[in-house]
Amino acid sequence: MSSNAFEVRGGNRLKGEIIPQGAKNEALQIISAVLLTPEKVTISNIPDIVDVNLLIELLGEIGVKINRISRDKCEFQADNIDIPYLQSAEFKKKSGRLRGSVMIAGPLLARFGKAYIPKPGGDKIGRRRLDTHIIGFEKLGVKFVYDNDDNYFRLETDGLKGTFMLLDEPSVTGTANILMAAVMASGTTTIYNAACEPYLQQLSKMLNRMGAKISGIGSNMLIIEGVTSLKGTEHAMLPDMIEIGSFIGLAAMTQSEITIKNAGIENLGIIPEKFQQLGIQMEFRGDDIYIPQQDSYEIQTFIDGSILTISDHPWPGFTPDLLSIVLVVATQAKGSVMIHQKMFESRLFFVDKLIDMGAQIILCDPHRAAVIGLGRQHKLRGITMSSPDIRAGVSLLIAALSAEGKSTIHNIDQIDRGYQYIDARLTALGADIKRI
Known part of the structure; x- marks a missing residue:
């Protein structure tokens, strides 16, 4: 089942429908x-x-x-x-x-x-x-x-x-x-x-x-x-809300038009709203989430103009499992955001790979990262990297799909642990991912 790496060529715009797996x-x-x-x-x-x-x-x-x-x-x-x-x-x-x-x-x-x-x-x-x-x-x-x-x-x-x-x-x-x-x-x-x-x-x-x-x-x-x-x-089982959040982020990063089918919207809590705060547009059509192709998305500020902070919190707050996705998506947004990971102490360590790809991120400490969005003026560059945990693995995959050139992601067993046939399902939307 598990091979050891994904080879990803970035830059393709994806299009189509995807059904989330069970949670x-x-x-x-x-x-x-x-x-x-x-x-x-x-x-x-x-x-x-x-x-x-x-x-x-x-x-x-x-x-x-x-x-x-x-x-x-x-x-x-x-x-x-x-x-x-x-x-x-x-x-x-x-x-x-x-x-x-x-x-x-x-x-x-x-x-x-x-x-x-x-x-x-x-x-x-x-x-x-x-x-x-x-x-x-x-x-x-x-x-x-x-x-x-x-x-x-x-x-x-x-x-x-x-x-x-x-x-x-x-x-x-x-x-x-x-x-x-x-x-x-x-x-x-x-x-x-x-x-x-x-x-x-x-x-x-x-x-x-x-x-x-x-x-x-x-x-x-x-x-x-x-x-x-x-x-x-x-x-x-309900559809997997972490996958749904990942697909919303993926659509925005790759400027794709994607429909997430049967998303169990009433069980998603605050998740759609957090992605909307990053400027991502979406429409709820019945129980489907339609994400239009967007050339750019702008991070909202708080009402008083101060910089947006997105942090995790036990339900019904924002799940820590999606903070790494939000962080990646923010790298190509217009504007800045502070990502504050309160519940785990080493989930942000994968940002060094994003920095190598050209993202503007200041890692303040093990819990906080300030992301300065590039607004697509500079694309991320493809690199060779390894996935430290399940959620970071998919974040890096999303980064690679939006980057210029070829990326190689090692240790993808971590991705297979949490996401079924992810390469095949994204390839069906037009992504260029190979198992090697």
Whole structure:
């Protein structure tokens, strides 16, 4: 599946329609939730990407019956789980490779009273702490032991009990994991400062269809009345809002006319507005986003004339996953913007590659970059570079598609982890991308 580099020749204007994939971050939670019931669960709009496929494979190895009807639709039935396998060296090795594997802990604790979590790996975007998950589990009555020899947390409980908890940060995966454990705890659990992303809302609605009793969906306070068992259901993933934001940015950077089909606009929150602040025009046509060809786009200032700042914030604020896209798009806008990445400490380190391409960016510190838009007076130049994490990878791909000459992007496994067939889908719009 993964080859090691993309060779990109920039400067083509793209044209046509593109359909976003199912949401990656939602998929990892939803697919883990199949462990909560012995009945059949059918999931559709699954993104065909490495992280998701590895998780499905992992579930198969712990005994879930898997019927992959098509690449984007799959039936799961967890009626015969092999609990001893969770302690095997093989499981530890496999789950250690996959950051999403932490998400199976909540369902396993709810149903079987034990789980094993590898120490997190994955992206180079700073520390990915598991504290929120483990402290939340502890409050529900889970004991944990950390095994130094093989970097593993062993979690056990003789019965989860509902409680009130205030999370130290509104972690999306932490909230989801605790929520999946709490749905079968005895009594009532209240999770305050809960994440409330669309991913979480989707998971909560799915769990309620399975028989859970969750209220407060969409807010930062979830109240869960425990039930003794859950039944099967069907669930369709939302379109991936990070992909949608990436395509909006791509259209502007390459002066292309693109229609993003079935974009799930009502679930995009503030994302379209942030791209409009960069001067990008778009029209909502039903559930499609039409982006006209624009020769130039001008960054708005604040009402008092001061320079625009775009920063990330937990939902319903602007997602950190799109800040790198906004930063790239701003390099060719007219005007200046301050990009402030609050939630992670090393996601801006890829800007050195953009500076090499000719972008005017001042990296103030690990969290802030001032971008001085070139207004297309100087095109970016193609260079050879490597992708440090999933989101930066696509930002660099967008930069390369708008640059003059040839770029080579190495370490594209990082891109494949999050974006399905991205090269084929963009080539269909007229992009010049080759896998080498």
